[in-house]
Every structure is written in C-alpha cells, then in structure tokens.
Amino acid sequence: MASNNDTISKTLIVAISLCLVCSVIVAGAAVSLKEKQATNKLNDKRANILIAADLLQKGDGQDVEKAFAEKITPQLVNLAEGRLVTDAEKQEVTAAGLNPEVFDQKKSSKTPELSRALDGAEDIASIKRLEKFAEIYMVKENGTVILPIHGYGLWSTLYGFIALEKDLETVVGLGFYAHAETPGLGGEVDNPSWKALWKGKKLHNESGDLVLQVVKGKATPGSQHDIDGLSGATLTSRGVSNLVQFWLGENAFGKLLANMKAEQAEQVLELPADESAEEASQEEQAEDAATETVDETEEAA
Numbered sequence: 295m296a297s298n299n300d301t302i303s304k305t306l307i308v309a310i311s312l313c314l315v316c317s318v319i320v321a322g323a324a325v326s327l328k329e330k331q332a333t334n335k336l337n338d339k340r341a342n343i344l345i346a347a348d349l350l351q352k353g354d355g356q357d358v359e360k361a362f363a364e365k366i367t368p369q370l371v372n373l374a375e376g377r378l379v380t381d382a383e384k385q386e387v388t389a390a391g392l393n394p395e396v397f398d399q400k401k402s403s404k405t406p407e408l409s410r411a412l413d414g415a416e417d418i419a420s421i422k423r424l425e426k427f428a429e430i431y432m433v434k435e436n437g438t439v440i441l442p443i444h445g446y447g448l449w450s451t452l453y454g455f456i457a458l459e460k461d462l463e464t465v466v467g468l469g470f471y472a473h474a475e476t477p478g479l480g481g482e483v484d485n486p487s488w489k490a491l492w493k494g495k496k497l498h499n500e501s502g503d504l505v506l507q508v509v510k511g512k513a514t515p516g517s518q519h520d521i522d523g524l525s526g527a528t529l530t531s532r533g534v535s536n537l538v539q540f541w542l543g544e545n546a547f548g549k550l551l552a553n554m555k556a557e558q559a560e561q562v563l564e565l566p567a568d569e570s571a572e573e574a575s576q577e578e579q580a581e582d583a584a585t586e587t588v589d590e591t592e593e594a595a
C-alpha cells in the first residue's frame with residue numbers, strides 16, 4: 295500500500311531540510327571565499343593607487359600585487375604632526391584593533407581612539423571625523439607620493455587617491471575607487487578624459503595659497519590650477535573640489551607636505567656643504583700622498 299506523502303508534516307520536513315542544506319552551502323561558500331574577497335578588495339585598492347600614479351592602465355593585465363610590491367612603499371603617517379608614525383603609535387593602532395602594516399583608514403575614522411570629530415567650519419569635505427593616522431604611498435623609482443582622499447559629493451562619499459610628483463606641487467593623477475554618484479552625471483568623475491585634466495596642475499599659487507580647484511563650467515585656458523566642472527553635476531564637482539582642498543590643506547596632509555618640502559630643501563642646501571667636505575678630504579689625501587712621496591724620496595737619498 296502506497297504511503298501518503300501529501301501531509302503537512304512531510305511538506306514541512308522537506309522544506310526545512312532544503313533550507314538547512316541551502317544555508318549550509320551559502321555559509322560554507324561565504325566562509326571559504328572571505329579571504330579571497332579580502333585579497334581582491336586589497337588588490338583593487340592597490341590597482342587604484344598604481345593607476346593614480348600612472349603606473350598601471352585599467353585592464354592592462356598586470357599582476358597588481360607584484361607591481362605594487364615592486365614599485366610602492368606604503369608609509370603610515372601622523373597627520374597633525376606631519377611625520378612618519380613612531381613605534382609607540384604603531385602599537386596604539388594595534389591596540390585599537392587595526393593592522394598598522396595594512397592600514398584600514400576607513401575603519402580608523404570610525405574608531406574613536408584613532409580619530410577626532412571635525413567641527414562644521416573645518417569639515418569642508420563633509421566627512422565628520424578625521425583619522426589621526428593615514429597610509430601614504432611612495433613610488434620607489436621617482437619619488438611620486440600618493441595620498442588617500444575622501445569626501446562627500448551629492449549622493450555619496452567618494453574614496454580615491456591623488457598622486458603628486460616628487461616636487462609635491464604637481465599633480466600626476468587623481469581617481470576614485472568607490473562612490474555612488476549618478477552614472478553620466480556625478481559618475482563622470484571616473485571619465486578618463488576628465489581625470490586627464492588633473493595631470494600637471496599645480497597645488498599652490500605664487501603666494502603659497504592652496505588654489506587647486508574644480509570650477510563651474512570651463513576652466514580658463516592655460517590655467518595651472520583650475521579643472522573643468524562636470525556638466526550637469528555641479529554638486530559632485532564642488533564635492534571633489536572641497537575634498538581635494540581639505541586633504542591637501544592644513545588639517546590633513548598640508549603639514550606633512552610642508553615638512554617633506556622643507557626636508558627636500560635642506561638636502562639641496564646640504565649638498566654644496568657635502569661636496570666641499572668631499573673636496574677637502576680629497577685635498578687632504580693628495581697632501582698626504584705628496585708628503586709620503588717626499589719622505590720616500592728623502593729616505594732613498
């Protein structure tokens with residue numbers, strides 16, 4: 295006699311078993327893919343750092359992890375003091391639950407011990423909190439410096455990088471790797487021809503004021519500091535202008551950039567002194583050699 299499968303209890307058993315099997319498969323996949331997802335996320339960030347520094351073109355098939363390791367040196371810096379972090383500060387980062395070697399700046403801005411609230415007048419990028427430390431990236435071969443930047447556009451916070459030449463004054467490139475602005479309007483921040491407008495622009499005018507900005511409409515031809523606004527996206531353009539001004543300004547990387555420039559100037563000033571020291575030691579060596587020759591000649595006589 296055939297058993298009756300058409301009962302509520304049997305239907306429930308089949309449905310619950312199916313749910314359990316599916317949830318085990320989904321949970322298993324999520325756990326096993328977690329590490330891969332984290333690596334992909336990190337490599338996406340690395341790719342954007344390389345792109346900002348003109349060391350990688352999107353989709354050119356380079357091994358991002360290898361290129362990053364070969365070409366870039368990450369450095370953790372103290373923003374307020376404009377210098378590299380100390381070992382004690384690295385421990386402070388670790389104690390707050392972050393890794394100082396692969397620094398998560400987004401997470402650190404949400405960690406009270408590692409960030410401070412910005413007041414309205416300071417907060418031109420609309421980011422609410424400023425992290426104490428930031429990871430910057432130096433290009434080994436040419437001294438290009440890549441700085442992380444973020445700030446509010448119209449609908450979203452845009453996260454990206456700006457790269458500066460070794461002179462810390464000339465823009466190499468700018469790009470955003472995360473935002474939710476409208477495609478075709480604010481989303482044009484990703485348009486390669488708009489991003490190309492940044493290359494070669496200067497941060498400061500002759501009086502030392504930070505004047506790099508996105509203007510409404512077209513920039514004056516030949517302007518060293520102005521970038522065309524995105525058409526139909528004045529608010530995103532203003533947001534980008536504000537966030538660039540914030541991060542290059544005195545509340546964020548301004549102090550570091552000033553200190554690095556002063557260090558470069560010192561090295562340039564030190565060079566003649568070094569050269570003269572070298573010359574003096576060469577003269578001394580020549581004198582010693584001459585005295586030795588005279589002594590040898592006297593001995594021979």
Ligand SMILES: Cc1cc2nc3c(=O)[nH]c(=O)nc-3n(C[C@H](O)[C@H](O)[C@H](O)COP(=O)(O)O)c2cc1C
Pocket residue numbers: 448449475476477479480481525526527528529530531
């Ligand atoms: C559906 C929709 C999406 C929009 N997305 C953006 C955007 O991503 N960024 C932006 O600045 N403006 C966006 N705008 C336009 C703004 O609302 C605003 O009109 C515009 O920034 C003003 O630019 P304009 O002065 O150049 O016209 C959007 C408008 C609409 C209707």
